[in-house]
Amino acid sequence: MGQTAAVSAFLWITVVSLAAWCWLLLGQGFFWRTDVRLPRRREPDVWPPVCVVVPARDEAEVLPAALPSLLAQDYPGRAEVFLVDDGSTDGTGDLARELSRRHGGLPLTVGSPGEPPAGWTGKLWAVRYGIGLARAREPVYLLLTDADIAHAPDSLRELVAAALTGGFDVVSQMARLRVESAWERLVVPAFVYFFAQLYPFRRIGREGSRTAAAAGGCVLLRAGMADEARVPDAIRHAVIDDVALARAVKRAGGRVWLGLADRVDSVRPYPRLHDLWRMVARSAYAQLRHHPLLLLGTVAGLALVYLVPPAAVVAGVAGGSTATAVMGGLAWAVMAGTYAPMLRYHRQPLWLAPLLPFTAFLYLLMTVDSAVRHYRGRGAAWKGRTYARADAVPDEG
Template identity: 60%
Template structure:
């Protein structure tokens, strides 16, 4: 009985600390800064890396071409060795759109050794862009509201070198509703947005679907060649910019949305497990620590609560219930951001179990040499960080 009371005290303390001392990671209030019109609007190149994206381009590319921007802007779609007609479809969509931002479709060929396909495509797009002031990296599955580019530039001009928005992901299916809000929640727990946005903090991150940055800052930081092998390229890019003295801002989007669907658990599983172990730097020590930490934080509250109900004593029941309530309370804002009822936050332990299994599967694939696979391109398994 005393053991469960101690466990309850530990998990409640952990959650109270996370609630009050971890950068308000649970808050969904970080939205684009800046409301003053720039004196001189900078020129912008929108770079879209695209590999086998013919299925989503009709829902996304027209929204990029239709941007209302008060200065020079162009769109560069980098066809990354697609075999589904991605490049040809993009050119057709641009012809159908008629007036709008001009589109250039280019292809750099296969990435050289040491580069990932996406970083190679982005680097090629930057070279193609020429001497522009700002570069917007946006994924092929991302749709933008007509004034999205203008608002992103306005935010960047308010004093930032890199501005990134976490696109609103689809939650149309049962599995998406269960897993996607938690995906963003866990990302914010790992990289609290307020800490990312604080110049004095070493925490740096970005959301790769929508990243606007100053071209001069990128060049000063070493260019994309400095992160050429990064599988989690967005976080690596933000760290690069921050280490070079640049200011980084990351927040949630309202006008930037992903059109990509993950209808099956298998689809979401592959999306998350593809990079989960990479995020842990392929370290068995970090893997064990992460699994134990997730078990303590997310399974501890319901375990103590159930123990309190089945003989662990009223103190254990009270502590477990309180910890579970605090945990759910931190998740509820993200659920409301996605338009879901806050009461579903009490199901977070079940979702956490899935994330633990996905992370373990990611480590298993690396351990047995499967590496990382993305749209037919394989990256070899990395060595352990230990």
Template identity: 75%
Template sequence: MSTLAWFALLSLVVWVWLLLGQGFFWRTDQRLPSASRHEERRTRREADRWPRVAVVVPARDEAEVLPLSLPSLLAQDYPGVAEVILVDDGSTDGTGRLAVELATRHGGLALTVVSPGEPEPGWTGKLWALRHGMALARTRGPGFLLLTDADIAHEPDSLRLLVSAAEANGLDLVSQMARLRVASLWERLVVPAFVYFFAQLYPFRWINRPRPLATAAAGGCVLLRTETAVAADVPEVIRQAVIDDVSLARAVRRAGGRIWLGLAERVDSVRPYPGLGDLWRMVARSAYAQLRHSPLLLLGTVAGLVLVYLVPPVALSAGAVRGDGAAAWAGGAAWAVMAGTYVPMLRYYRQPLWLAPLLPFTAFLYLLMTVDSAVRHYRGVGAAWKGRTYARPEAAPDRCRDVAPGE
């Protein structure tokens, strides 16, 4: 067989292993666990049985999306006591003032707006904001903290279902990956693949096992038991983390907490990423931090992406042109398995299935974004976000890291 055929065959073997041995990452059936309907009806009539909840929202220059997200939090249909604490993280667009106006206009849950000032050295902006919001919340004695981003909209029953899931299943951290906006052409090409790649790296089934094989969370929607947050010393222990959601999950796991992560049905991101540049910056901001700023891991990641995603279509095309039947067959089979595993995610995002064969093109874009993330890091402008740059941020403290197969 030709060299190309051997590479294509190796790619096919990898795809068969990913299909069957990587926690069935491609399935989209990990949805929020719930209490029995009888139990929920019974406890819903007894408001004192529901723990107090503080919703903490870090916000920096979010006036554009706040009218789409904050009213949904204020309108939560929660049987117990709940409040919203919005932490205005040095906004220059009137985010804090707008939040007060929205609360006055819409009513609902009580809203408190606080401004902690600029982060101290060694803190990322979001975690600095969370530190102050969580500290204020703990003075009110909540049983749970809902940490949710300013661009996340919740259906009216979202908080109730999150708390019900945590209480009924003995969970310390319940996280849902919000359904990201998919409207523009580039969003259609890139966004479902972003979630697909995340699930491939951190299979949800592995995370949700009684004896987990991986640890992660999705930062847009995290319900955290307050006593567990104190035991895990968060956010102080992860104060430098750029990939704060995964770092948070690892800190909670290290403290003995039980974690659940799945896809959301009642939680949506309203932030638009209409152009490729917007999506590029989103990914490049933290891609190299995920690789712990390691040139060796970067090289391995690039080689892996080429082998797994780019070799199949190249082998099929080149094999067909050159009459290399083995290369064409192995490449075509690997490409078919790849596209097949992507179909459930496209269905979850309600996207046309003809996008599935385009996954190699999207993977190539992610390869370029990852390399660009490394270049930005070595130029001293890595992890730039809304006017702040963290030149050498930490992906997660090494002592918090759980190494799982496939990471």
């Protein structure tokens, strides 16, 4: 009797999991589709001036693969690059100057703001300093991009054309992340998949939508909107600064567009699980606003949506419950089917799709570890700095 009740209860849990996947498939902004690319655009008669701001801290390893691509931008208007050396100890600033001398291209200015004051994250303090340097050139747009992002020669041109044509205050592209090592293949496409699930790209660009997010590696921001939204001052202690920036812009009445990139690539390697774990764990609990109940809800939700389907298949086969196995199999199939487009976008084999439950379990552990780090006072540690009490998306007036 007890065993029958347990099987029946697990069957109903599996039904709920399948229902959740049916809703995710059809009701979450078609998050799983990967055809959200730069919107319709036409070239203007006069190209507005643009300043590129690159915060960089100990980036000597990746700078040679990224900075020359910015200097080589084929932009018809006036453009220049400001690299902000955020207290590097590996010669990042000197290397940037050498790369500029060697490759030529757009003018490069290298500056250093010193250590961030209390209440500021290092990256946003560097961005603030870079925007301050750029103000003297009176740019119409600011391209905020990371030191590990390589751009195709027409990247800036296409971003500006899209912003002008669509009337967007922010045009952001999710750079195609490096996927070469075994762990990168297992974890990296899922990172973008989960992000899109939280912030469906189609909803972000829709007029009147409250969903807001950007991808910090490539953000074209209208300079006037930066003033109106008080960016970056209004988000100065945001660990997840790209989402915070997009929300600040939307609060100020601006329009935001986010999509996947075709020719903007991250060159940063994450060859080991440890590297990927650190990347996720440093900000996962900040995403949950450091709230224990949100953590519990997230863990339960991940387990229900991602772990129940394969467990139901195994339990149903082992226990002779055909209904449980079938329901679990259907949920697992929908899960894998929604993941397949993201694998294809990252040029990965589709046989990785059924492994998503294992990857989700890793993310569950990373999220829990992020909370543990927070309560141990280590918070969002990154490149020698720790932000123990930083808020993910601060709500400031």
